[in-house]
């Protein structure tokens with residue numbers, strides 16, 4: 001469990017994090033979202049004891065990071081995929097970390113296997129692709145078998161296979177009861193990976209919600225296809241919907257649930273060949289939340 005309470009962090013006159021409070025629960029993957037400069041990395045750095053808070057607190061398992069006796073066994077972090085000496089092999093890098101944290105060689109083998117790097121364990125990290133370096137970062141974070149995982153922009157630069165791998169790995173780690181928090185500035189990047197999102201802007205919490213709730217918040221359309229589209233349009237308009245005809249007998253219906261559309265077609269004996277809810281994208285909901293922040297930044301950029 002991660003608990004951030006009234007956390008403020010200032011760098012000189014710039015307030016990076018502004019009285020931020022939130023909790024991250026175990027068992028689910030939580031996304032920490034916000035536009036560039038929103039304060040995500042700063043918050044993670046405070047959580048990891050790399051920066052001191054100006055005020056407020058940030059704890060992991062009830063303790064500040066610097067009070068945790070064996071940090072690697074409590075919290076694993078993936079901050080920067082390039083923070084590994086390029087001349088070292090993957091196995092050496094992990095073995096060194098394990099030794100300095102009192103962990104056995106067995107753990108190195110286990111985490112290499114878990115992230116699928118066993119076959120390249122003896123290769124120098126300098127020759128690794130970004131995806132392989134990200135895997136190595138996750139392996140290092142898992143060395144101490146921690147209950148909490150923090151990942152800063154882990155999806156950045158990964159290809160489709162890498163994203164899929166990360167998604168299933170993080171989901172599996174959460175399913176084991178771990179607390180998993182990953183940051184991103186793009187909703188689309190993490191929409192399929194996270195269960196819950198914390199959205200921040202200008203250092204403040206804008207929202208904390210399950211992804212499903214955020215998805216349902218925006219307006220939704222129903223797309224229905226029928227060989228008698230014109231008749232169906234008349235029926236649906238009669239029920240108060242706004243109906244826009246598309247191609248191939250498709251109608252875009254606003255103002256009715258899919259069930260109501262299907263039932264109305266059945267009552268009128270109009271065949272339906274397709275019926276789908278087209279949700280406002282999560283990205284839309286996210287942009288709406290962070291819109292004011294983006295405007296502020298654009299003005300700042302223009303100035």
Ligand SMILES: Nc1ncnc2c1ncn2[C@@H]1O[C@H](COP(=O)(O)OP(=O)(O)OP(=O)(O)O)[C@@H](O)[C@H]1O
Pocket residue numbers: 011014015016017034035036037038039040041042043184185
């Ligand atoms: N060490 C620092 N010294 C001064 N200002 C900093 C420092 N670190 C961050 N900031 C400022 O604090 C604000 C928040 O930055 P932070 O890196 O936490 O945002 P972020 O949400 O992680 O952004 P990004 O998605 O771009 O990584 C920004 O305005 C940034 O310029």
